[in-house]
Amino acid sequence: MTHLLRATALIRLCTFICLLLPTAHAQDTxxxxxxxxxxxxxxxxxxxxxxxxxxxxxxxxxxxxxxxxxxxxxxxxxxxxxxxxxxxxxxxxxxxxxxxxxxxxxxxxxxxxTFPKEGTAKKTRIWSLGDFGNHSARQFNVKNAFKNYVQSIGDPYIDLWLWLGDNAYNRGLDKEYQANVFSADTGYSGDRFMKQTPIFATPGNHDYAGNNNLRVSLAIPYYQVISHPTNAEAGGVPSGSESFYSFTYGNIHFVSLDSDRYDDSTFKAANLRFGEASPQIAWLKRDLAAAQTNPNITWIVAYWHHPPYTKGTHDSDTEKQLRDVRMNLLPVLEQYNVDLVMCGHSHVYERSGLLKGHYGDAASFDARVHTNSPAPAGNSSKNVSNFVKNRKASVNEGTIYVVNGDGGAGGGHVTTGTAQWPHNAMDVSFDGTGGSMYIEIDGSKLVAKMITGDGTIRDEFTIRKESK
Ligand SMILES: [Fe+2]
CATH class of the missing domain: 2.60.40.10 (Immunoglobulins)
Structure with missing residues (x-):
């Protein structure tokens, strides 16, 4: 009997304690x-x-x-x-x-x-990839290949994670971000990078749901999913929009542009991006001018979705959007001696030498005129290239252009017409198992490696900044 009374009292006590406990324990997931x-x-x-x-x-x-x-x-x-x-x-x-x-x-x-103070050069490790969130074997392989590579070099902290657009297939819906980006299987929530590394994204056409009517507004899930600087919170010039923005990490200035959205309905009616009176271009000029003259900044890296040079799953000769990028945007970037440009959209990997002044089609590319770098190494299994630029150049010394839109989406390339794959202006062109980039910037040296979905380093290039 005594045991029964004790048991009853214990049950009552437990019930009382449970009532006192917040419901968050049981309900929150x-x-x-x-x-x-x-x-x-x-x-x-x-x-x-x-x-x-x-x-x-x-x-x-x-x-x-x-x-x-x-x-x-x-x-x-x-x-x-x-x-x-x-x-x-x-x-x-x-x-x-x-x-x-x-x-x-x-x-x-x-x-x-936390970021280092502006101007403090710190060895900076970056993971960059585009066109990834499609819940595919390629997405899974590319992620794991990057993870394995990082483990092979001692598993260092990754400082920045860049998303190059078309982040969630097929229409950038919230449920697609959930299933294809934030899931723990093919997506990234199961890995330490999402817990540790701040994400800086740029929007792609799939994030705008492939819907032309949405391309003048920010009323797409992308802007609910991401939170980006608008007021130069980490350096740069305030953009006033999450559509395009900049930030500074130590001695590196980053610029993200929106190559899909029209600036306004007038530009949309004209089907024109980065046109003469574009507010985005006006902001970009102010931002790059400030970065170029800022003694704290050694590097300028720009990224957006639509590439200026590609013969992969898209053709920069025939697609107006890519021609607009090349003809309207690149002269501005090159005026300010941007070091590295990274794009997605084409589901391949392509990489140029130090290009300058090439705003025409692939057939018009002339290496003697449009490059400021030696000929590529020509090793078909792995390219290794070294470039040197002035630490603070007053003239354009060229920009490396990278297409890295094979983080998940399937490949393909142009096989018809007079100018086919590979693009004349690209030193390296890879249409294989997909891949992502590991980039390490240490003071005046940048090393970038393209790590394929099967775990090989397909391309590696170095840029050194010297005080000439
Ligand atoms: Fe795209």
Whole structure:
């Protein structure tokens, strides 16, 4: 009898304690993320989604056992966005995400580094890929090949992750981002990179749902999924739009452009991108002029979706959108001596030497006129190229153009017409197992490697900045 009374009392006590416990334990499920956005030397933004509405909390500190600081949302929601401010530059922080009463995710894998102060040269590791979110074997292979490569060099922290557009097939819908980008299988939520590395994206035509009517507005899921700088939060000139933006990491200035959206209805009616009076071009000129004259900046890297030179799954000779990019945008970029341009859209890998002044079709390319670099190595299994530029050139010394739109989407190339694959202006052209890029910038040296879906380094190039 005594045992029965004790058991009953115990059950009542347990029931009472359970009633006191917040429901978050039982109900909250992590649907998406966490993923990192809008990084700066002193702040970091966290995004994640939960199954039920709650006020999100980020706990952070110098080690997993010392998450002593918190930042809490002011209202309950399912799509969470929390920005930590007042952080110390170039510093490692651990974090967890959750609610006031529960931790949804946090481990020794959940950490990030704040950006270094502008002008502080730090060895910077970048992962770049395009046209990836299609839940394919290629997407899975490319991701794992990159992961294996990083492990082979000691598994260092990756500082920046660039998405080159067509991030979620087929129409950039929220559910496609969920299934093809944030999933833990073919997508990226199961890997440490999404937990640790801030993502900087650019939109592609599939993110605009292939819908011409959407291409003058920001009313697409992409702008709900991503949070990008609009006010030069990490350097550069404020763009006032998440459609295009810039930021500075140490001594590297990054510029992201929107090559799919028309600036306004007038440009849309004229089917013209990057035209003379384009607000995006006006901002770009101001931003690049400031970067070029900024003594803290050694490198300028630009990225957008539509490539100026390609003979892969798209043809830059015949597609007006690509011709507009080449003829209207490139003269501006080259005026400011941009070092590296990375695009997607064509589901192949193509890479030029130091090009300058080539705004015509492939047939008009003349290496003696349009390049500022030696002939390619010509090794068919792996190209290794070395380029040298002036540290601060007053004249255009050429730009390396990369097409890397094979992060998941299938390949193909132009096999008809007078100018076929490979494009005359490209030193390296690869249509194979897909791939992504590992880029390391250390002071005045940039090394970029294209890592294929089967784990080989298909292309490697180096740019050195010298004070001549
Ligand atoms: Fe595309």
């Amino acid at each position: 992590l649907v998406r993320g966490p993923y990192l956005q809008k990084a700066t030397p002193t702040s970091m933004t966290f995004r994640w989604r939960t199954g039920t509405a709650s006020a999100g909390v980020v706990r952070y500190g110098s080690s997993t056992g010392k998450l002593t600081r918190t930042s809490t949302e002011s209202e309950s929601r399912t799509d969470h966005e929390v920005t930590l401010t007042g952080l110390t530059p170039n510093t490692k922080y651990y974090y967890s995400i959750g609610t006031a009463s529960a931790t949804l995710q946090g481990s020794d894998q959940h950490y990030f580094y």
